[in-house]
C-alpha cells in the first residue's frame with residue numbers, strides 16, 4: 001500500500017516586487033508517496049525552489065494547504081512546527097557549510113539543539129560521515145574538500161535528525177558529470193537503505209533519469225506535466241517536456257546536427273528523415289530489416305541511443321528512409337502499429353504523400 005507523505009493542495013505563492021506582484025507558484029497540487037524519489041524539473045525562474053520551500057514552510061504559501069506526514073503544517077504551533085521541520089532535511093547547490101567548523105562539527109551542528117550528550121552527538125555525526133564515505137576526513141575543514149565531498153558532508157548534516165524527507169535543491173548543479181552521478185547514486189542508496197523520500201529539484205532531466213521514479217515539469221509557476229518516469233520519457237505530451245527529454249537523451253543535439261548539415265537540403269522526394277522513439281518490446285524487433293524486406297524501404301541510421309529506465313527500455317533513432325513514397329507511408333504506418341513513435345523531420349511535397 002502506498003502512503004502519501006507530501007500533500008500540497010492548491011498552493012499559490014505571490015511576492016511583492018515593488019508595485020507589482022509576482023506569482024512564483026500558481027495553484028499547484030503535488031502529492032509524493034512515501035519512499036519515492038520525485039523530480040521537479042524546470043528552467044530557471046519556473047518556481048521550483050519556491051514550491052519546495054513550501055514543503056517545510058521555509059516559504060509560507062499565500063494560499064493553499066501543506067500536509068506532511070498527515071500533519072497540516074499551517075495549523076501547527078511554533079514548537080510543533082519546529083519538530084516537524086527536523087524531519088525534513090534539505091541540501092543546496094552551494095552546500096552552505098560552516099567554514100570555521102570541521103567536517104564533524106558541521107554534521108554535529110543540527111544535533112546541538114537535541115538532548116543528546118556531546119559523546120552521543122560525536123558518535124552520531126561520525127556514523128553519518130561513515131554513511132557518506134567521509135569518516136576519514138572528519139577533522140578537515142570544508143575548504144580542504146572537493147565540491148562532491150562538500151555535498152556529501154551537507155547530505156550527512158541533512159540526515160542528522162533522521163528525516164523522513166530530503167529536499168535536494170539543485171544539489172548537483174555545481175558539480176561535474178562524474179561527481180553528479182556519484183552524488184545521485186548516494187541519494188538512491190539512502191532512499192533504499194533508509195526509506196528516505198527524496199524531492200529532487202533540477203533543471204536537468206538527465207539527473208531525473210538517473211534516480212527518479214516520478215517527475216513533474218514546471219513552467220511559469222505551474223506543473224505542466226507529471227507522471228512516472230517511463231511514461232514521461234516514452235510519451236511526453238508537452239513541448240517543454242519533449243525539449244528536456246531530447247536534451248537528456250542527446251536526441252535534441254543530434255536532430256540539430258542532422259538538420260543543419262548541408263546534405264539535409266539534398267534529400268530527394270523519395271527520402272524521408274524521421275525520428276523514431278521505441279518503447280519496451282519494440283526495441284527488440286529487427287525494425288530496419290523488416291522495413292527493407294516487407295516494404296522495400298531502406299533505412300540509413302544517422303543516430304541511435306538506447307536508455308534503460310528501471311525495467312523499461314527506450315530507444316531513440318534518427319533515420320533516412322529511402323523508397324517509393326507510397327512504400328514509405330506504409331512503412332511509417334507499420335512502425336506506428338508496432339508502438340514506435342514516428343516524427344517526420346523533413347517535409348515531403350504533398351503530391352508525393354499518399355494517404
Ligand SMILES: Nc1ncnc2c1ncn2[C@@H]1O[C@H](COP(=O)(O)OP(=O)(O)OP(=O)(O)O)[C@@H](O)[C@H]1O
Nearest residue numbers: 015017022024042043044045046047048049050051
Ligand atoms: N523572495 C522573492 N521575492 C520576489 N520574487 C521572488 C522571490 N523568490 C522568488 N521570486 C521570483 O519567483 C519566481 C520563481 O523563482 P524560483 O526561485 O522559485 O524559481 P526556480 O524555478 O527555482 O528557478 P532557479 O533555479 O533560478 O532558482 C522568479 O520569477 C523569481 O524571481
